[in-house]
Amino acid sequence: MIKKTKVIILIIMTLCCVGFSYLSLEVFEYPSYFPKPIYDLVGKPLSKQKIELGKKIFYDPILSADNSVSCASCHSSYNAFAHTDHDLSHGINDQIGTRNAPPLFNLAWQSSFMWDGAINHLDFQPLAPISSPLEMGSNIGSVVKKLNQHPYYPKLFYEAFKDSIITGEQVLIALSQFQITLLSVNSKYDAIRQGVDVFSEQEKKGYHLFLEHCNSCHKEPLFFENKYENNGLKVDTFLNDFGRWNITKVSRDSLKFKIPSLRNLSYTKPYMHDGRFNSLNKVLNHYSNEAVLYNNLAPSLKKGITLSAEDKVDLIAFLLTLNDQKFTLNKKHKNPNIYP
Amino acid sequence: MKKHICLLILIISAFSTSAQVSTVSLNFNSLVNNKDILELEKPYYFKSIQDSLQVDVLKFYISDVKFIMDETILASVHKKHFLINFENVLSKRIKTQISDTLKFNKIRFNIGIDSITNVSGVYGQDLDPTNGMYWTWNSGYINCKLEGSSNKFKTRKNRYAFHLGGYMSPFISMQTITLEVTQNKEIEILINIDDFFSNLDVTRYHTILSPNRKAVVVSKHFSTVFYVEE
Numbered sequence: 001m002i003k004k005t006k007v008i009i010l011i012i013m014t015l016c017c018v019g020f021s022y023l024s025l026e027v028f029e030y031p032s033y034f035p036k037p038i039y040d041l042v043g044k045p046l047s048k049q050k051i052e053l054g055k056k057i058f059y060d061p062i063l064s065a066d067n068s069v070s071c072a073s074c075h076s077s078y079n080a081f082a083h084t085d086h087d088l089s090h091g092i093n094d095q096i097g098t099r100n101a102p103p104l105f106n107l108a109w110q111s112s113f114m115w116d117g118a119i120n121h122l123d124f125q126p127l128a129p130i131s132s133p134l135e136m137g138s139n140i141g142s143v144v145k146k147l148n149q150h151p152y153y154p155k156l157f158y159e160a161f162k163d164s165i166i167t168g169e170q171v172l173i174a175l176s177q178f179q180i181t182l183l184s185v186n187s188k189y190d191a192i193r194q195g196v197d198v199f200s201e202q203e204k205k206g207y208h209l210f211l212e213h214c215n216s217c218h219k220e221p222l223f224f225e226n227k228y229e230n231n232g233l234k235v236d237t238f239l240n241d242f243g244r245w246n247i248t249k250v251s252r253d254s255l256k257f258k259i260p261s262l263r264n265l266s267y268t269k270p271y272m273h274d275g276r277f278n279s280l281n282k283v284l285n286h287y288s289n290e291a292v293l294y295n296n297l298a299p300s301l302k303k304g305i306t307l308s309a310e311d312k313v314d315l316i317a318f319l320l321t322l323n324d325q326k327f328t329l330n331k332k333h334k335n336p337n338i339y340p
Numbered sequence: 341m342k343k344h345i346c347l348l349i350l351i352i353s354a355f356s357t358s359a360q361v362s363t364v365s366l367n368f369n370s371l372v373n374n375k376d377i378l379e380l381e382k383p384y385y386f387k388s389i390q391d392s393l394q395v396d397v398l399k400f401y402i403s404d405v406k407f408i409m410d411e412t413i414l415a416s417v418h419k420k421h422f423l424i425n426f427e428n429v430l431s432k433r434i435k436t437q438i439s440d441t442l443k444f445n446k447i448r449f450n451i452g453i454d455s456i457t458n459v460s461g462v463y464g465q466d467l468d469p470t471n472g473m474y475w476t477w478n479s480g481y482i483n484c485k486l487e488g489s490s491n492k493f494k495t496r497k498n499r500y501a502f503h504l505g506g507y508m509s510p511f512i513s514m515q516t517i518t519l520e521v522t523q524n525k526e527i528e529i530l531i532n533i534d535d536f537f538s539n540l541d542v543t544r545y546h547t548i549l550s551p552n553r554k555a556v557v558v559s560k561h562f563s564t565v566f567y568v569e570e
Contacts, residue, residue: 040461120479123462127469131476141470169464176461247478248508249552 024048028108031185033193033221037108039122039180046177049160052336054178056156057171059335062146063126064092064136071129071175074101077333080264080324081105081182087275091135098134098239100275102260103268105184105327111226115257115273116243122179123172140168147171182333184263186326193221199321206318209311213287216300218262223322228256229298232291236274243273252296263322280319284312360441362525366405366434368424370398370531378533380426388538393490395533398426399473400484400562401453401466405434407444408518414442421453423466423473447521451563452483452514458507480507480551483514484562492537493546500542504559506551513555515563528569536565 026046030037057063061070074089075081081104083089089097099115113119119128129135130143147153147166157166160174191197199207210218219225228244235241235255244253257273265271270278277283288307291297307315327333370378373387383394402424405417417436425431438444453467458480462469473482484504493500506513521527540561548555 044461118478120459121461124469124474124476124479127474127476139476141472144470167464168468168470169462172462172469 026051026181028180030108030183031190031193031221034185035109035222038111038226039108039176041108041180044173044176046180047160049156050174050177051181052178053156053160054174054176055333056336057175058178059337062150063130063138063143065138065142066092068092069136071126072335074129074135075104077330077335078267078328079103080184080267080328082264082268084267084269085278087270087278089135091132092137095134097132098241099273100270103264104179105182105263105324106222106261107182108180109222109226110224112258115241116246117228117258118247122176126172126175140171144168144171182327184324184327187263187324188321189221190324192321200317202314202317203321204318205311206314206316209307209315210318213300213305213307213315214262217259217298222261223263224261225259227259228253229259230255230294230296231257231287232294232297232301233272233276233286234292236276239274241274254296255294256296262319264324264327265319266323267328280316281312284315288312361437361439363435364407364438364525364527366402366436366447366527366529368402368432368434368529368531370395370426370533372533374534378426386534386537388534389490389492391490391492393488393492393537395426395486395488397485397487398531399471400424400451400486401473401481402434403450403453403457404516405436405447405449407438407442408446408448409442409444410446413448414444415439421457421463421466423471425471444523445520446518447527448516448518450514450516451566452505452559453481453507454514455507455512457481475505475550478550480505483559486562490537492542494543495546500546501549502545502547502555502558502562503549504555504562506555508551511551511553511556513551513559515559517563517566519566519568521568522570530567530569532565532567536562 024047026048028037028041028046058071061067063070069092074083076083083101087100089099089101091097107122110122113122113125114128119125127140131139144166154166157170158164161170163170188197192199217225217229233255242254244256245251265280270276271283277286284307287301287305291301372378372384376384378395380398381394381396383392385392401421403421406413407415415438417434422434423431473485475482482503482505484502486502488500489498490500491498504513519529545554545558548558
């Protein structure tokens with residue numbers, strides 16, 4: 001009997017040691033009215049060490065060829081990780097890119113990335129800006145080399161992955177883990193969904209207009225869909241960006257772009273793939289009067305959207321309930337290289 | 341105590357009966373003019389194309405290797421993906437353990453990466469994106485890279501570059517091939533570079549760097565030049 005007890009104690013002690021010396025796993029919590037995430041969190045469980053490491057890399061310009069540009073350069077936490085007031089993204093040597101930097105939140109529900117869906121998985125998304133000559137102008141191979149020669153990164157990677165050599169896979173997984181934790185679920189809309197707040201009369205009118213005109217593409221509660229649509233924008237003849245067509249080369253995909261989220265619009269202007277509209281008013285004017293009738297225009301836009309001046313004000317009042325200041329001010333997401 | 345000894349004997353006997361396995365190696369190489377082993381960055385005169393040609397890069401993925409008897413799949417190599425890189429001698433050999441009781445007369449494998457792996461996020465080792473076999477601007481593995489130069493190509497610096505890939509319809513580039521083999525511990529799989537270039541319309545196919553129709557055509561062609569040395 002004593003022997004048995006000893007064995008059990010020994011087993012428990014071993015398990016404890018393993019548990020404490022290894023990773024502290026993080027639980028991914030999201031509202032009950034959200035669908036199941038698309039990112040495989042069972043296969044790649046979140047850990048505190050990996051999230052913290054990913055955050056450090058996200059804010060570190062070591063990713064760019066001349067150590068000048070980090071992910072946060074175009075994805076600022078204060079702007080829901082978008083780039084307020086910049087229509088197109090920036091890169092090394094003051095270069096200007098071709099698309100508006102999208103905000104980053106609720107990424108675990110996104111199945112493709114970039115305005116044209118060129119990237120098929122969150123893990124691979126960082127490869128594009130790292131390699132683009134207009135953005136970071138580097139490549140994952142030289143990033144991994146720099147990290148391996150760095151005074152403190154090898155230790156942090158070891159703590160997160162228990163591996164003495166940093167690999168490309170580890171860099172990308174750490175970045176994914178940090179980005180998955182960027183959850184925006186604390187807007188007034190969310191409080192209403194949870195029954196702890198109510199819409200004003202104006203917001204309620206706006207919500208009904210939203211359900212009638214917008215929800216078919218910007219589906220609540222995420223307010224985006226993993227789909228591409230042509231929303232009737234005139235082609236910018238300087239950029240000549242044909243969106244999804246660039247990837248599939250199929251004519252029905254011409255001028256289709258990824259449907260973006262309507263959460264946090266106050267922080268993420270300007271709007272559209274090329275940042276052509278700097279206010280929500282201009283966006284609504286486009287949808288109600290200016291959409292070009294392309295053959296492959298989104299079905300919900302074909303019949304036209306009629307909005308009175310009053311409707312527009314109401315609709316915007318509703319859209320502002322999707323702002324999540326708890327998210328933009330969350331200290332957990334800020335630069336750890338400044339605030340250790 | 342007796343129980344423990346019995347258990348020990350059982351374990352030992354289990355190990356000793358399953359120990360009848362041999363290592364089988366698949367060795368990938370390429371012969372020039374059916375005799376010289378191809379070395380990178382070295383010009384050769386190819387009789388078949390009647391011109392000199394050199395290969396600077398030859399890297400490709402081999403995946404889902406299976407050993408087959410007639411039409412029955414007997415065994416699969418546990419590791420799923422191998423990057424065969426002619427720059428690295430060790431990578432040109434796939435080693436696996438096979439039970440001696442299994443008799444096979446064919447092997448089957450994919451040249452390239454399947455679509456499920458392509459959409460399942462990042463992996464390490466042979467699939468790590470630092471290997472330079474992943475497109476950064478449009479997700480997807482590059483199944484095969486073949487680069488070099490020859491006067492046959494009327495391009496800048498007479499260069500040719502084939503980066504073959506694509507996992508989405510209609511541009512699926514991965515190829516599956518089955519080769520008849522004699523059961524052996526060393527299986528020599530050769531790539532007939534002579535055939536690849538002599539049967540290629542070099543005026544049309546010289547630079548392929550993205551998933552498209554040409555990539556599918558050249559991928560199919562590349563898969564036909566694999567053979568087993570008897």
